Amino acid sequence: MFDVLPDTIIHTDRVALRPIVRNDVSTLARLLFDPAVLVWMPALRMIVSIHDAEALFEAAISIAGPERFDFVASRRRDGVPIGEVTVPASGGELEFWLASEFWGRGYATEIVSCVLRLLYANEAIEPVFACVHRDNIGSQRVLQKAGMEVAEAYWHRFEDAENPVPLFTYRVDVMRHPRAALGCD
Numbered sequence: 001m002f003d004v005l006p007d008t009i010i011h012t013d014r015v016a017l018r019p020i021v022r023n024d025v026s027t028l029a030r031l032l033f034d035p036a037v038l039v040w041m042p043a044l045r046m047i048v049s050i051h052d053a054e055a056l057f058e059a060a061i062s063i064a065g066p067e068r069f070d071f072v073a074s075r076r077r078d079g080v081p082i083g084e085v086t087v088p089a090s091g092g093e094l095e096f097w098l099a100s101e102f103w104g105r106g107y108a109t110e111i112v113s114c115v116l117r118l119l120y121a122n123e124a125i126e127p128v129f130a131c132v133h134r135d136n137i138g139s140q141r142v143l144q145k146a147g148m149e150v151a152e153a154y155w156h157r158f159e160d161a162e163n164p165v166p167l168f169t170y171r172v173d174v175m176r177h178p179r180a181a182l183g184c185d
Contacts, residue, residue, distance in 0.1 A: 010071070010118065012110045017071040017085065020061055024072050027081050029053035036100040040136045042158050042165045060086070073098070073111055082107055087115050091126025091174065096142075103138060112146040119174045127173045131156075134166040143170040 010017040020028065031037070033053045038044060047053050060070040069087045073096075074080060083098035094115060098108050112130075119128060130148065132139045151171035155164035 012114045016074050016076050020070045020072050025054050025057045028057050031099040040133050091124040094128050094130045108142040109145045124174045129171040131167050148172040
């Protein structure tokens with residue numbers, strides 16, 4: 001179980017992670033409601049308006065608890081929100097995304113490495129996995145740099161989707177994974 005309290009702020013060298021609150025909903029919805037971001041998130045095909053994106057974050061706030069944490073990722077130097085990460089407290093599915101304007105700068109690798117290190121420090125009992133579109137090379141590199149490896153390649157048909165989507169599942173057993181090179185406190 002996580003020793004991190006729901007109101008804790010976690011810092012990496014360049015990023016602060018803190019729980020999502022209602023005041024974050026419109027900002028996160030605006031960042032997520034970007035075709036460049038949503039193209040890699042086939043499970044979110046139901047987001048066709050900014051209001052749909054806001055409803056997604058309202059739901060995340062309502063289900064957050066000791067088993068799952070939804071964090072806003074912000075730049076430390078100026079507090080600008082850059083994305084979101086969902087952390088499974090004892091292992092399970094890790095989800096993350098960044099606004100497209102922040103891609104290619106190492107933020108996602110820093111965030112994912114930090115989360116894996118936190119899970120390691122808190123003795124996560126289950127392996128961590130992340131699903132990524134086979135064509136999303138950027139996210140694949142993030143997961144690889146954080147020490148995760150491809151466990152499965154498959155096609156998945158999401159609700160209301162006409163065609164199946166090619167996915168990879170990346171996986172790591174954090175208790176066997178060496179501590180990430182990028183830290184957090």
